Amino acid sequence: MSAGVSPALLAAFTTTTDPGMAPVATPFFFYLLSGLAILGGFLVITRRNPVHCALSLIVTLIAMAHLYLMLYAPFVAAVQIIVYAGGIMVLFLFVIMLVSVERASKDRRFNRIWPVGLAAACALMALFVSAFVKGRALFPDPIIAIPEGSNTQQVASMLYGEAGRMGQYTFAFEIASLLLLVAILGAVIMTKKKI
Amino acid sequence: MVPITTFHYLVVAAALFVLGVIGVLTRRNVVIMLMSIELILNAVNLNLVAFSRMWGRLDGQIFAIFIVVDAAAEAAVGLGILIAFFRNKETINVDEIDLLKW
Numbered sequence: 001m002s003a004g005v006s007p008a009l010l011a012a013f014t015t016t017t018d019p020g021m022a023p024v025a026t027p028f029f030f031y032l033l034s035g036l037a038i039l040g041g042f043l044v045i046t047r048r049n050p051v052h053c054a055l056s057l058i059v060t061l062i063a064m065a066h067l068y069l070m071l072y073a074p075f076v077a078a079v080q081i082i083v084y085a086g087g088i089m090v091l092f093l094f095v096i097m098l099v100s101v102e103r104a105s106k107d108r109r110f111n112r113i114w115p116v117g118l119a120a121a122c123a124l125m126a127l128f129v130s131a132f133v134k135g136r137a138l139f140p141d142p143i144i145a146i147p148e149g150s151n152t153q154q155v156a157s158m159l160y161g162e163a164g165r166m167g168q169y170t171f172a173f174e175i176a177s178l179l180l181l182v183a184i185l186g187a188v189i190m191t192k193k194k195i
Numbered sequence: 196m197v198p199i200t201t202f203h204y205l206v207v208a209a210a211l212f213v214l215g216v217i218g219v220l221t222r223r224n225v226v227i228m229l230m231s232i233e234l235i236l237n238a239v240n241l242n243l244v245a246f247s248r249m250w251g252r253l254d255g256q257i258f259a260i261f262i263v264v265d266a267a268a269e270a271a272v273g274l275g276i277l278i279a280f281f282r283n284k285e286t287i288n289v290d291e292i293d294l295l296k297w
Contacts, residue, residue, distance in 0.1 A: 030199045034207040041211050041234050045218035050226050057230050060211075064237055068259075071204070071248040076240075076256045076263075083263050088233065088270045095274045096226055099281050107288060110221045117220025121213055128209040132202070139201045139249065154253055155260070169257050176264045183268030187275035193282075 029070060037063040048109050050096045054089060061085040075152045204245035211238035225287045229273050236266045 040060030047053045061084050068077040111117065161167035211234055218231025240259045247255025281287060284294070 026199050027197075030203065034203075037207065038210050038214070041214040044227070044230055044234060045214055045222065050224055050230075053227050053230055057233065060234065061237065064241060067204070067207070067241060068244050071244050073244050073247065073256045073259075076244055076259050079260055079263055080240075083267060084233075084237075088267050091270060091274060092226065092230060095278060098278060099226065099287055107223060109223065111223055112290065114221040118217060120220060121217040124216055125209075125213045128213070132206065132209070136202060139205075151253075151256075155256060158253060158257055159260075168254075169261075172261060176261055179268050180264065183271050187271045190272075190275040190279045 026070065029066075033063045033066045033070070036060075037067065046109070050100055051093070054092050054096060057092075058085050058089050061089065073151065075155045201245050201249040204241060208238045208241040208245070211235075211241070223288050223290055225277055225289050225292070226274075228289065229270065229277075232273075233266060233270065236262055 037060050040056045040063060043056035044053045044060065047056065061080060065077040065080040065085070068074075068080060156162075158167045159169050159173050161170050167173075215231045215234035215238060218234065219228050222228055222231065240262055243255040243259045243262070245255075247253060247259075277287065280292065284291070286292070
């Protein structure tokens with residue numbers, strides 16, 4: 001964790017000593033949310049109507065935002081809901097409305113060579129399963145307590161820096177804003193009728 | 196019940212990743228292929244945040260934020276390409292997008 005966060009700020013927001021903030025019913029929520037996310041993912045790849053796929057993906061994204069909350073990452077959860085579910089999926093829905101002709105919903109859903117794709121994905125899943133079975137003992141016990149009240153402050157100090165120093169990821173942050181600028185320019189130029 | 200460890204989150208992330216890969220490889224509709232790519236990116240995000248929790252550092256969460264930014268940029272550009280192509284040839288069926296074939 002960043003060593004630049006002032007102890008006074010950290011102490012003002014630390015909640016781990018408060019018994020009222022201890023997590024409850026964690027397995028129930030984990031299985032509910034991950035089942036919802038996987039069901040949403042399955043519906044994304046199998047629905048015929050692309051609007052149904054977009055709505056299932058929104059369900060998956062919000063379930064994953066809840067999983068981030070369970071992992072003590074409230075800032076990432078908020079970014080996920082605001083940017084991903086609230087921005088990117090709205091963009092997808094706009095493009096679906098612009099682009100989906102009626103003929104597309106009556107077309108066949110899957111490729112001509114869908115068994116090959118399914119076999120490749122099954123090979124990938126076999127690789128994952130073998131990695132998990134062999135390496136299960138490698139993951140140490142987690143849950144080093146992160147005081148979640150100051151999560152946003154610590155993320156901010158890593159991204160922007162504080163007290164006259166650059167944060168650890170300030171350069172990457174600037175590159176990311178350049179990336180967004182280039183993406184905006186590219187998207188605008190590509191959709192113009194006459195360049 | 197067994198306590199939920201990092202490993203459980205990794206299994207969920209792997210399942211979502213495989214679902215996304217199946218979606219990219221098998222669907223014909225280009226928009227749904229792009230949505231499957233977003234599913235893959237989300238699986239990677241869950242992996243990163245789970246590991247960030249395991250080590251108690253925030254680097255994984257910062258990486259996840261940058262991946263969300265990158266997914267936004269890539270979705271915008273990909274959908275722009277799709278719209279520009281749709282204006283040429285009125286199809287979003289990836290099997291019919293073969294203008295570069297010999």
